Amino acid sequence: MTPDVPTLTADNPFAAPSTLPYELPDFAAIRHEHLRPAMLAGLAEQRAEWEAIATDPAAPDVANTLEALERSGGLLRRATAVLDTYTSSRADDALRALEAELAPLRSAHRDALYLDRRIFARLEALAEQDLDGETAWLLHTYRKDFVRAGVRLGDEKQEQLRSLNSRLTVLETEFAQRVVKALDAGALHLRDAERLTGLSEDTVAGLAQAATDRGTDGYLITLQLPSQQALLAQLTDRELRRELYTASVMRGTGVDAESDTRATLLEIARLRAERARLLGYEHHAAYVAEDGTAGTTAAVNEMLGRLAAPAVANAQAEATDLAEVHGGPIEAWDWSYLAEKVRQERFSIDDSVLRPYLELERVLRDGVFHAARRLYGITLTERPELAGYADGVRVWEVAEEDGTPLGLFVGDYYAREGKHGGAWMHNLVDQSHLLGQRPVVVNNLNLTRPAPGEPTLLTWDEVITAFHEFGHALHGLFSNVRYPSLSGANVPRDFVEYPSQVNEMWARDPEVLARYARHHETGEPLPEELLTALLGSAQYGEGFATTEYLGAALLDQAWHQVGPHDLPTSAEDVEDFSARALEQAGIAHPLVPPRYRSTYFNHTFGGGYDAGYYSYIWSEVLDADTVEWFSTDAPKEEDGRPGRAAGQRFREVLLSRGHSADPLDFYRELRGRDADIRPLLVRRGLTG
Known part of the structure; x- marks a missing residue:
């Protein structure tokens, strides 16, 4: 039943377009x-x-x-x-x-x-x-x-479809809300600071601040969306690592009734399968793939299958290496900690050494924004008088090289209660010549807010995430199309990650890195030996990273490449279905959980990536090939590096065109051919 439509009074801020x-x-x-x-x-x-x-x-x-x-x-x-x-x-x-x-x-x-x-x-x-x-x-x-x-469809089938769509929307909303509740419910509350040995002083202070923000004492370790938790790499207390890992991977499994997602995800999977059949598709994955650049599930399966075996082999080699370092069998909660030890011993580098050189403000100003200025000529000027939607949200005005206004960039970098986990970009206003609108884009991260007066120091992964999300932002900011529905990042799901992944390359660019990687207290640049070690360690851990990603991507396909009667019917069977799917795909490894397990896989059951989580690595094929273009065929500056000419070419051919034509045609225009998978295989160490 449709509710009565309330009268929208003139004093409602939405009654007319904002005058800001x-x-x-x-x-x-x-x-x-x-x-x-x-x-x-x-x-x-x-x-x-x-x-x-x-x-x-x-x-x-x-x-x-x-x-x-x-x-x-x-x-x-x-x-x-x-x-x-x-x-x-x-x-x-x-x-x-x-x-x-x-x-x-x-x-x-x-x-x-x-x-x-x-x-x-x-x-x-x-x-x-x-x-x-x-x-x-x-x-x-x-x-x-x-x-x-x-x-x-005929009238009767359309009514069935309306009912399915309505119920699915309710369930997907419920799943997403339960995932957020699970993040809150799974947080670890500690009172003994000695258990936090291995963490830096600023991290411990941030955990104390997190407890204060939740109205309690002691220290609060809040969970991040993926299975792996960043603090696992630093905590020396093995039992605490076990507790943190267990709290992470048990989310949604019924340990907390309010955030149990199992029954919800089962109904979602079944209804999606029923809807696909109603629409004439074998399964939901086929329906999704048809609308992407992949085209078919056969193409998706071929690529994922090609990568699975070498990824697991690499992960197993890494596991054997870590067991030797440990001096005996290891558990999943040991992996990140031991990998950091190995990284430090072999490359003389770890996050505790890097973090003092990776302060958020400098990473943004002299890293993310500087790279965009070098490539595209844009400048970002903070507008503190423009209010954000929560404490700590910041607004910048973006202008072209000649000062022409381009749009607004909104940065929301800190975790808070009630915020989804992970990182993402979205638009508040879509660019459109038809509507005369310029873009307003938002980046979200989930950094731990430091104690008042303390700097926000990042891990290397968080630096990469900041560059990645700004790549999405550039896709929205540079949009130059007539129609709003074709604007910016409104492209197929398996293409949307491509521009953002390309932007990650500038985090590792030696000139850019030398600008932003400076000690937050002294301003001293990252020592040459650390810089060399950082860049030299790029492939270390790729076996784990690729395997955990593929685990999630193949789990997503498993839930969506079946008919409605091939799915489990009991919440207790969710874990068994997931385990069998990973085994059958050849991606199961006891020490490498999927990046997201089914019960907190918000991308696929609540976040719009259903049967489309493969898109990250599908897009990475384009990304790796484009990174090669920047280093080989792209126009170069006098210093031999890509600059404004290369950026302008990438902007004009790809970033500005939204979904105004087939995105793969844009790619072919840039490269003169289809994408080559070999640069991706080399990047991820899968060529052996």
């Missing part, structure tokens, strides 16, 4: 009670706009059909951008309840468009018209999306 620069939402004025009426009014308003398109007596044309669709939903876009930001980055019980209430309404809203045969008929009529390239591609994507959504 670039239409940045006025977070200082927005209160929780503004969101529900704005969302309901926005849903109703866009439904009315769609009805006007469907019943327009004029013959279909670009303006009254395609552009009308793209213009519709202004109020809903404004409210959704804020609601989704709040629920992912600062959720509380009230926001979670609102998110759950709106989930089925939002699902029904999408079905109202994509199952409307009248609008589809207008789109079909446009297929006979002579359209410019971007408009023709927009029409192609709309027609494809309508068909994939079920517009050609």
Whole structure:
């Protein structure tokens, strides 16, 4: 039953576009009670706009059909951008309840468009018209999306589909919320500081601050989303490592009733399988692959299968090496700790040595932003007068080399209660010439907030993540398209990670690294021997890293390459299904858990990567080949390094074009050919 649509009063901040620069939402004025009426009014308003398109007596044309669709939903876009930001980055019980209430309404809203045969008929009529390239591609994507959504199904099957979609949206929201609860429930509360031996003083202070932030004493080790927890590499207390590892991998398995995800994920998998069959696909993975650049599950399986055996072999060699270092059998919670010892002994480097040289502010200013300035000429100027949506959220204005305004970049770097784990990028405003809008993009990380007055010191992995997420941000900031639905990172799931992965290369670039890797107290650069060791250790641990990633990617495929009757029916069988899937894929290793186990695999059961987690390594094929292009064929500066000319080429051919055509055509334009997998195999040590 649709709730009554409340009247949206003029004093609601969503009633009109924000008057702040670039239409940045006025977070200082927005209160929780503004969101529900704005969302309901926005849903109703866009439904009315769609009805006007469907019943327009004029013959279909670009303006009254395609552009009308793209213009519709202004109020809903404004409210959704804020609601989704709040629920992912600062959720509380009230926001979670609102998110759950709106989930089925939002699902029904999408079905109202994509199952409307009248609008589809207008789109079909446009297929006979002579359209410019971007408009023709927009029409192609709309027609494809309508068909994939079920517009050609009969009435009875459409009703079944609406019911499935509604229930799935509720379940996916529930899964994501339970994963966040599991992060909170699994945190380890300690009172004995001696158990934290191995951690730096600033890290211990951060754990004390985390406890204070939660209203308790002592020290609080909060969990990160992946199976492996960063502190496992530093803690000398083996029992504490076991406790931390166990708390991580047991999330969602029923150890905490409020965050048990097993029944939820089983129903999600079954309903996705039923929906795929209803739409004419063998399974959900086939449905997803068709819409990506992979095209088929056969292509996905071939690539993942090609990598699995050498990855596990490398991981086993690493395990044997670590057991020798340990002097006996090791457990999964020992791996990171021993690997750090080996890294330190063989390369004279570890995170405790590096972290004093990796301070967040300098990493951003002299690393992430400097690399973007060298390549693309852009500058970022902080705008402290523009309010973020939570404490610590910062806003920068981005300008072109000649000073032309480009957009806003929002940085949300710290973990907080109610925030999703991991790191991600999203837009508050999409770039669009049709709507006259410039982009506002957000990067999220989950760093531990230091004690007041203390610096934020990063691990090397966190540095890479900062560069990675800014690569996504550049994809959004550089968008130069007409239609908002084709803007920026609105590309196929198995292409979206490509630009962000390419941007990671600049974290390792010697000139860039020399600028940002400086001691936070003295300003001294990272010693030459440490720099050499850091770059020289790049392949160390790739067996583990590739195996844990492939474990998750193949687990994702296992849940989605089956029919509805081939899935377990009992929550107690979830772990057995997962274990069998890993064994059958040849990726099981007792010391290397999947990067995400099924019960907290938010990417696939709550985060939009369902049957698409393979996309990271699929995109990495393009990434590794592009990194080779930068070092070989890309235009060079006088110093022999790629600079503005190379950046401009990459920006014009790839970063600026969003989804205005087939993304692989953009890639072929850059490289003059299809991607070569060999650079990836070399990078990950899989050529032997």
